[in-house]
Amino acid sequence: MAKNNRRGLGAALRNQDKKDEAVISGPAIIKQLKRHLAAWLVIAIIAGLLTFCYSAYKTFSARTPVSALVSFTYTGIEKGLDPKGRKFEIESMKNTKVVENALKEVGLGTDKIEDIRTGISFDYKIPQSAYDQLTAHSSVMDQASNGSLSAAQAMLDTKYYPTQFTVKLDLGKAGLSRQEGADFLNALLKKYGEHFYEEYGYNEPLGTAVTSLEYKDYDYAQQVDLFRNSLKTVKNYLDSLAKDDNTTFRSSVTGYTFNDLSDYAKTITSIDLDRISSYVSVNNVTKDKDSALAYYNYRIENLNRDKDEYTERLAALDTSIAQYQKDVIQVFGNGTDNTNTESTLHSEQYDSLFKQKTSVEASLAQTKQDIDYYISRRDALQNNKNSSKANVDKVEADIAALSNKVNDLVDLTKKTASDYYENVQFANAYNILVPAANSVGAGIKQAVNDSIKTIVIVEFFILAVYLAAAFIGAVKAACGRKAAKAGADDDDDDDFEEIVDAVKEKAEKAKKAVNNKKNKKK
Template sequence: MAKNNERNLNVTIKNQEDNKDEVIISISAILKNLKRYLAIWIVIAIIAGLLTFSFSAIKTFSAKTPAKALVSFTYTGIEKGLDPKGRKFEIETMKNPKVIEKALTKMGMDLKKIEDIRTSLSFDYKIPQDAYDQLTAYNSVMDKATSGSLSAAQAMLDTKYYPTQFTVKFDFGKAGLDRQNGVDFLNTLLKCYGEYFYEEYGYNEPLGTAVKTADYETYDYAQQVDLFRNSLRTVKTYLDNLAKDDTTTFRSSATGYTFSDLSDYTKTITGIDLDRISSYITVNNVTKDKDSTLAYYNYRIENLKRDKDEYAERLAAIESSIASYEKDVVQVFGNGIDDTEKKQTVHSEQYDALFKQKTSVETILAQTKQDIDFYTSRRDALQNNKASSKANVDKVEADIADLSKKVEKLVDLTEQTASDYYENVQFANAYNILVPATKSVGAGLSQAASESVKTIVIVELLIFVIYLAAAFIAALKSENTKKPVKAGADDDDDDDEDVDLEELVDIIEEEAEKAEKQTNVKKNKKK
């Protein structure tokens, strides 16, 4: 039978003190055992992965893990951490009891849960990588800044990042709700906050309420005219500010008016209706109580004079500040070739703010002086004439009632137009619910999968290590149960020959000597 010359790669660990203590590890034997246990490993790995995922899914659906949603803000100023009114923005305003109460009312839930829900809401945000890289770069520039560019580097270092996206977390289990009601409530709360946002930063609702709810009939006729005059001034100022901020010449689809249209309408009511009633009252001395009205005029004149003195002092202080204000100095350095340096003075934001204050105070002071003259003429006319007839009183009351309806209509048009503008133009994308909370099975499975990935990886790695260890140990046992093969002996029943390095050298030398002897014998026979 032909000798099998195939040899397998073996690793022999030999004890030098005792040649008989040997541990033989065959790589081929390990590979054979890996192949042998491959199917078992795959089955066990699949079963373990499914069991781990199932456990995570059961835990997700049974445990009351907080519901989550993602919201964003994209209006001018949020990048500086400010709200639309220029104040510090706080996402915690979503916990406002008014917002929670409105959401509870829409859900038909007990309002006693307001405090439990407030304590169950939390917020989180993450700085985007590009913003983080930018801030890191600014710090690097600051570290390397030279004395000549220190101020510029410091300005960059002062740059801060303010988040624009927030994760809203609602621990509905803590609030005493189940998953379905908890998710529904969170989504309702997010919508109610959007309504609160537009009401808070959009149309000035208290303005309209104050104008429309003024119980003018309890006052004398001259005082009624003053109430409407103040209301119309307030509405006109509000409309003029909106028209100034509006760069799109917005025309409301709800009312068909622009802010300038409504401002002109306000001016018309003031200049025609209100002034006509006011002059009629003054000329005909229409009053409910002459003495009371004269006392009112005197009181108003004295107050206006004090206001005039206050505004005059304030104007003088602002003008003095402007005159003594030191403008900012900007240093322009050379390009490195020369040591030339240029300086230039520029206006700062504080300097511009002083001029705005000056203009505002001048306007108020002028208006105050006009009011003093107006009330003085009223007082003098009433003192020198008798009270009016009943017919004149009836006419004034009818005219004021008609004026009240026009003012109320103006306020309603202003409210609708402003709300339309803020919701569809100014704040069209100011507040967005990017990812609402969900209670769907698919979302639950997705959450279970994401939460179980790490566990599955650890379990699968552990099973793989056990798989390798089992193959290694099986190979070790099978190889070391075999008897060592003597030098020169043939064993056709076993393909492996386990020898160490010294025995291999001895075998080669013996075979070489045998071959040499056989060659010499053949030569002698030929001779």
């Protein structure tokens, strides 16, 4: 009987320990997730729509900036340079001339130019590959030892220059509606393209300077010199274009190549101009003999000064080249008998000295030729009488015809160069990748892009609340089961005690009965 009591007591204690535990299982949490799934979906969808609507409201409001994306893909932009080798400035897009032309294009007044220029801004993004490279170079620099410091510094000097820019227009600062802002920004991008080709394409000032010559204000010999200089300038420009052209470009507008036009300039100089020059010299054609002689003497004097300067520069360059210490490269263990070999290399500075010398020599030779030319013209004019009126009329007619040929050459040069720059050299130099837009579709797209980050944050927060609610629900359910089980166990304990009391009572009765029998026997 005692053993049975002990077993019952042990079972009761074990049941009591189990009653004190509240088990939260995975299935219980999943059950709670399913229970709240519909509510979570509804709340998540409503929150996402509200966030998007708020972003759309900001996008379509009058104060929201409009933007466009442009890119540059010419040689040098990767180093932050413009086509002329100078530092590239995207800010030139909002210079006064371009903004004014854009305003006129869309029919807006020019009284708010400064407000609009203030509202224009630019942004760019460094690609991840370039960022990783710059970060790696910085790490090498930090870890460099004294022996490799120069190499590490050279790596660190690597920089990234953007080639794509986002152009933004703040409508609030500009004082424009969204439609006006989009139209203006697109006009600005277009006018900047025209400005880009004018700035870096055909040399407009060169053509203007050549064609605007008032040659009739000068004496005939001076007129010849003016046209000679103009033809030399145009020919040098054409030769430089031909040198840079790797495609043997032939213009579809004029049908000429740069070499064709250069030969044309050479022909005009060697045939037309030289013929007029010799006729003027032989026949002493002049408006004023004394003025012409003074002009020749002045030219000879200036040219002699130039000759002396070129001579001194040439001597200095020869001395610098002779004394220049060439770079020495030592190759270890490359010689015989374990000896080292050395090699000398010409550096960029050394090559530059030779280029300067060649240029000075050419200038000196040309100056000497010019001196001889003016001396011969001066001597011929001094020793002869003035020419007749017939000679003067012939020279004037020939020079007028020469002027027409020069103007025609300049016009052909302009058309050919413009065709080359726009369709070959700068065919993709400036591109409008994404124009400014004010359509409903574009506005919705921008609203989606602007709201994505906010929507992700809001949805993540709602998801966290949803998971927390499921966990709390599982905890409450476990606690409820614990309380219910505890109540059921208490009832079982009461029944057990009643049974035990009944057994004890019967045992007492049985014991009394046994004792009574024993007493009777006695």
